[in-house]
Amino acid sequence: MEKEAKIYVAGHRGMVGSAVVRELQNNGFHNIVTKTSKELDLRSQDAVRSFYQTEKPQYVFVAAAKVGGIHANNVYRAEFLYDNLMIQNNLIHFAYESGVKKLLFLGSSCIYPKLAEQPLKEDYLLSGYLESTNEPYAIAKITGIKMCEAYRDQYGCNFISAMPTNLYGPNDNYHPENSHVLPALIRKFHEAKVSSTGQVEIWGDGTPMREFLYADDLANALVYLMENYNEKQFVNVGFGSDVTIKELAETVAKVVGFDGGMKYDSSKPNGTPRKLMDSSRLFSTGWKPKTNLEEGIRLAYQDFLNRYT
Numbered sequence: 001m002e003k004e005a006k007i008y009v010a011g012h013r014g015m016v017g018s019a020v021v022r023e024l025q026n027n028g029f030h031n032i033v034t035k036t037s038k039e040l041d042l043r044s045q046d047a048v049r050s051f052y053q054t055e056k057p058q059y060v061f062v063a064a065a066k067v068g069g070i071h072a073n074n075v076y077r078a079e080f081l082y083d084n085l086m087i088q089n090n091l092i093h094f095a096y097e098s099g100v101k102k103l104l105f106l107g108s109s110c111i112y113p114k115l116a117e118q119p120l121k122e123d124y125l126l127s128g129y130l131e132s133t134n135e136p137y138a139i140a141k142i143t144g145i146k147m148c149e150a151y152r153d154q155y156g157c158n159f160i161s162a163m164p165t166n167l168y169g170p171n172d173n174y175h176p177e178n179s180h181v182l183p184a185l186i187r188k189f190h191e192a193k194v195s196s197t198g199q200v201e202i203w204g205d206g207t208p209m210r211e212f213l214y215a216d217d218l219a220n221a222l223v224y225l226m227e228n229y230n231e232k233q234f235v236n237v238g239f240g241s242d243v244t245i246k247e248l249a250e251t252v253a254k255v256v257g258f259d260g261g262m263k264y265d266s267s268k269p270n271g272t273p274r275k276l277m278d279s280s281r282l283f284s285t286g287w288k289p290k291t292n293l294e295e296g297i298r299l300a301y302q303d304f305l306n307r308y309t
Contacts, residue, residue: 008057011064019219048090052098060103072178073134084140107141107163119278161234169215189256203268206246214296217289238277
């Protein structure tokens with residue numbers, strides 16, 4: 001990317017989008033276009049078409065999406081499918097129509113089958129049934145990948161896709177019902193510490209294994225891919241190792257300074273048993289993450305304190 005190039009970051013107020021903007025600015029890119037959802041409804045064809053015609057961005061990062069944890073994914077199934085399909089359809093199609101030089105579509109590790117072999121290789125896409133609780137979101141993201149591939153095949157567009165593992169970091173969502181596991185634990189342990197609650201309840205039995213990547217590491221990878229990767233094959237972006245939810249909870253409790261007990265509620269869903277991504281395709285190009293889990297949780301907790309207390 002040329003330093004003076006106009007770059008549109010869709011979803012700039014979210015955790016990933018804001019990290020991408022920071023990474024671009026840190027790398028000397030300052031011609032960055034952003035729009036809030038009030039300024040630009042990405043579900044509207046007319047609005048997105050008009051935006052591309054007016055702004056004419058050369059590079060596009062698609063980090064806009066309707067996102068949430070197990071509860072939100074399962075309860076708002078229609079919204080997760082409709083909103084995400086509309087957002088990405090419009091951003092990808094009108095990027096093609098307006099002659100965007102390169103677009104990077106951001107997916108999610110939930111695209112893989114529930115019982116796929118571990119670690120998850122890119123080749124495992126569409127090889128089995130999806131986890132039922134987040135199937136609508138996963139189907140939308142799979143469609144986005146296939147759309148980028150189809151526009152590349154039919155129109156020669158340089159549209160690429162990256163699939164990040166579970167993310168956390170600045171600007172995360174700490175909503176008590178709609179957040180992902182790591183931010184949810186940060187909030188739970190913090191509130192328990194402040195109120196001197198003796199015990200924190202955790203969904204599931206603590207055995208599922210999850211991989212976590214700090215958001216600024218992902219942003220670093222995305223800018224790296226935008227500058228260096230031009231293949232049809234989507235790429236996994238992970239940390240390279242995983243932990244159990246129990247280990248995660250213990251690390252969050254340690255960082256927050258909560259010294260009470262933990263109760264695992266086995267009546268609540270565990271989600272997928274394990275989700276470790278094989279990121280060797282990306283790692284083999286020379287990119288590696290920099291932030292370990294405990295260090296990242298410390299940074300995330302500081303962000304939580306700055307924003308919520």
